[in-house]
Amino acid sequence: MKNPYMPEIAKITEIRDEALGERPIITFKVAFQNGHDFNHKVGQCAMVGILGIGESMISIASSPTKKGYLEFSIMKMGKVTSALHACEAGDTISIRGPYGNGFPLHEWKGNNIVTIGGGIGQAPLRPIIQYILDNRGDFGQLDIIYGARTSNDLCFKNELFELEKGKDAKVHLSIDVEEVEWTKFVGFVPDNLLKIKPSPKNTIAITCGPVVMIKYVIKNLLELGFSDQQIFTTLENRMKCGIGKCGRCNVGPVYVCKDGPVFSYATLKNLPEF
Amino acid sequence: MDSFILQKDKLKDFFASLEEYEIWAPVQNGTTTLFEVIKDLQNLSLDLKHQALISKSAVFPQTESLFTFDRNAPPQETNLKEKKETIIFGIRPCDARSFHLLDPVFEGDIPDPYYLNRRNKAVLIGIACSEPFLNCFCTSVGGNPFSKEGLDLLFTELNSAFYIEVITEKGKKIIDKTSTLCASSSSEESTQKEQMEHTSESKIKRKIDLNNIPEKLTAIFEHPIWKQLAMKCIGCGICTYSCPTCYCFDIQDETRARKGRRVRIWDSCMFSEYTLHASGHNPRPTRSERLRNRIYHKFKFNIDNFGVVGCVGCGRCITLCPVNLDLIENLSIIKEVE
Numbered sequence: 001m002k003n004p005y006m007p008e009i010a011k012i013t014e015i016r017d018e019a020l021g022e023r024p025i026i027t028f029k030v031a032f033q034n035g036h037d038f039n040h041k042v043g044q045c046a047m048v049g050i051l052g053i054g055e056s057m058i059s060i061a062s063s064p065t066k067k068g069y070l071e072f073s074i075m076k077m078g079k080v081t082s083a084l085h086a087c088e089a090g091d092t093i094s095i096r097g098p099y100g101n102g103f104p105l106h107e108w109k110g111n112n113i114v115t116i117g118g119g120i121g122q123a124p125l126r127p128i129i130q131y132i133l134d135n136r137g138d139f140g141q142l143d144i145i146y147g148a149r150t151s152n153d154l155c156f157k158n159e160l161f162e163l164e165k166g167k168d169a170k171v172h173l174s175i176d177v178e179e180v181e182w183t184k185f186v187g188f189v190p191d192n193l194l195k196i197k198p199s200p201k202n203t204i205a206i207t208c209g210p211v212v213m214i215k216y217v218i219k220n221l222l223e224l225g226f227s228d229q230q231i232f233t234t235l236e237n238r239m240k241c242g243i244g245k246c247g248r249c250n251v252g253p254v255y256v257c258k259d260g261p262v263f264s265y266a267t268l269k270n271l272p273e274f
Numbered sequence: 275m276d277s278f279i280l281q282k283d284k285l286k287d288f289f290a291s292l293e294e295y296e297i298w299a300p301v302q303n304g305t306t307t308l309f310e311v312i313k314d315l316q317n318l319s320l321d322l323k324h325q326a327l328i329s330k331s332a333v334f335p336q337t338e339s340l341f342t343f344d345r346n347a348p349p350q351e352t353n354l355k356e357k358k359e360t361i362i363f364g365i366r367p368c369d370a371r372s373f374h375l376l377d378p379v380f381e382g383d384i385p386d387p388y389y390l391n392r393r394n395k396a397v398l399i400g401i402a403c404s405e406p407f408l409n410c411f412c413t414s415v416g417g418n419p420f421s422k423e424g425l426d427l428l429f430t431e432l433n434s435a436f437y438i439e440v441i442t443e444k445g446k447k448i449i450d451k452t453s454t455l456c457a458s459s460s461s462e463e464s465t466q467k468e469q470m471e472h473t474s475e476s477k478i479k480r481k482i483d484l485n486n487i488p489e490k491l492t493a494i495f496e497h498p499i500w501k502q503l504a505m506k507c508i509g510c511g512i513c514t515y516s517c518p519t520c521y522c523f524d525i526q527d528e529t530r531a532r533k534g535r536r537v538r539i540w541d542s543c544m545f546s547e548y549t550l551h552a553s554g555h556n557p558r559p560t561r562s563e564r565l566r567n568r569i570y571h572k573f574k575f576n577i578d579n580f581g582v583v584g585c586v587g588c589g590r591c592i593t594l595c596p597v598n599l600d601l602i603e604n605l606s607i608i609k610e611v612e
Contacts, residue, residue, distance in 0.1 A: 001385055001387045001390070003351055003387050004384045004385075004386070004387075005340045005341070005388075005525075005536070005538075006340075006341060006349060006351055007349065009348060009349075051343040051345070051349065051527065051534065051536075052343070052345075052527050052529040052534045053527060054525075054526065054527050055525070056552070077552040077553055078552030079552075081552065094349075211555070236551075237549065237551070237557060238548075238549055238550060238551055238552075240523065240524055240525045240541075241523070241525065243382070243383075243384040243386075244379075244382055244383070244384075245379055245380060245382065245386055245521070245523075246522060246523050246524070246525070246541070247521065247522030247523070247541070247543060247548075248522065248541070248543070248548050248549050250567075250571075250575070251557075252570075252575065253574070253575035253578040253579055258382075258383065258384075272495040272570070
């Protein structure tokens with residue numbers, strides 16, 4: 001019997017600052033010491049930690065089409081993420097997983113895709129974008145709607161600015177309050193969504209961000225004519241085991257770690273507590 | 275199945291012939307009774323004046339080491355294979371049933387090797403409840419004081435002897451090893467046991483009809499009743515720590531210098547930190563959401579997920595609650611709420 005609580009040791013090969021300031025976000029690029037792949041699905045998570053400090057459930061920010069490494073984009077928030085932020089390239093961390101169901105990308109083939117992210121909530125959406133770009137012929141139009149409090153809080157800026165120039169995706173960035181140099185949308189993500197008005201025809205919308213943003217995004221998607229089955233989100237809760245046993249991440253009868261983190265709105269709307 | 279008779283004064287000899295097993299049994303500890311590994315059979319306490327604290331710790335310890343680590347070496351898994359086979363003696367039928375509720379959680383899609391290793395090595399020897407306790411309500415949740423579910427052997431206390439019923443092959447093995455001490459039972463003894471079984475069930479005073487509870491719970495999630503029910507609660511968590519079907523746990527690292535271990539510890543859904551996000555957001559911020567979740571978990575979600583009520587009716591959460599929150603009363607209120 002494989003012991004699901006035993007982590008593997010991985011080395012941090014690269015550290016990139018995503019957001020500076022009071023809520024800093026770092027992207028960690030890591031590789032297992034024997035070089036093997038993690039065999040994860042887009043949308044799955046991993047328990048990332050430091051022995052002696054603890055573990056946190058973190059979404060995997062890179063697509064499995066990127067071989068030989070994993071990326072995690074992590075905001076400095078509690079005990080474990082603060083310790084991770086103190087790490088340097090070359091340090092080792094512990095990883096176990098992958099956990100959860102992931103996005104049903106094979107079912108979405110041939111559809112247009114809209115991702116709607118807020119703040120660090122863009123991290124679990126990033127592997128969808130990478131996967132589509134690596135399998136560009138399998139999907140229709142790709143719209144990336146993403147916002148943060150300030151331009152400093154936007155993650156993956158360089159990649160998104162680069163994508164804006166090309167034809168593979170349409171990128172719609174926003175910040176919450178005006179800034180001198182900012183020429184794009186100013187306001188909240190759900191409002192930007194209403195301004196862009198993606199057509200629901202053959203389209204799947206996936207959203208992730210603060211709970212209040214998710215609720216308004218879903219409300220606006222329904223207003224735009226999206227059905228419950230066309231709307232997906234990925235949730236987070238406090239977790240300890242990652243395998244549906246320790247109890248705490250339940251939303252009604254389902255556990256975010258093993259039954260999620262990806263839920264269609266058709267499922268979600270029947271759950272108490274959401 | 276087969277039944278035998280063991281004289282009470284031969285109980286020590288019975289265990290002496292089972293020395294290859296680690297024996298857990300109720301031990302008097304101050305004013306309470308705890309399940310412990312028996313090193314000296316003198317300490318064995320069968321005359322329970324208090325409900326023994328739950329036996330689940332023999333399989334699911336309150337604290338256990340998952341692995342050890344040293345900063346420069348790969349983590350070392352706790353050796354599970356060396357563990358001896360265990361006899362859990364004196365377990366009550368309700369507590370034995372609770373293992374049937376815990377098993378599917380720890381089996382699941384990804385099995386838990388720590389729990390399953392202990393569980394597979396445990397022989398459960400029950401003692402029938404001829405004198406149910408004040409708050410016992412096992413008959414309302416599918417059990418009874420002589421239930422054999424989950425047990426390998428069931429002992430019933432006749433006057434000076436135990437009437438032993440063999441339930442499983444594991445139980446038969448114990449009888450084979452102690453065959454010189456166990457005699458065949460007579461038909462009078464069987465009749466006496468059956469009579470005790472009948473009268474003990476009628477001694478259970480507390481009852482609740484759970485018939486419409488899951489449907490009712492579906493309808494009243496946002497009802498103000500949860501605030502009212504939780505007003506008395508002080509969030510101490512004793513209802514969960516003393517519950518034989520509660521299994522929630524926390525995982526923490528303990529370190530000294532460069533070495534350490536990762537441990538898992540019982541946790542409680544009645545604590546605010548249990549669900550608190552690092553961001554400060556808490557999906558269950560007050561005691562009313564937490565009490566609601568506990569009742570939903572036992573009386574709805576467990577039925578949704580495993581097809582069975584997540585309660586064995588031991589009554590400990592009622593007896594031990596420092597503010598007299600009474601699960602049966604609460605369920606009765608929930609049934610009537612509009």
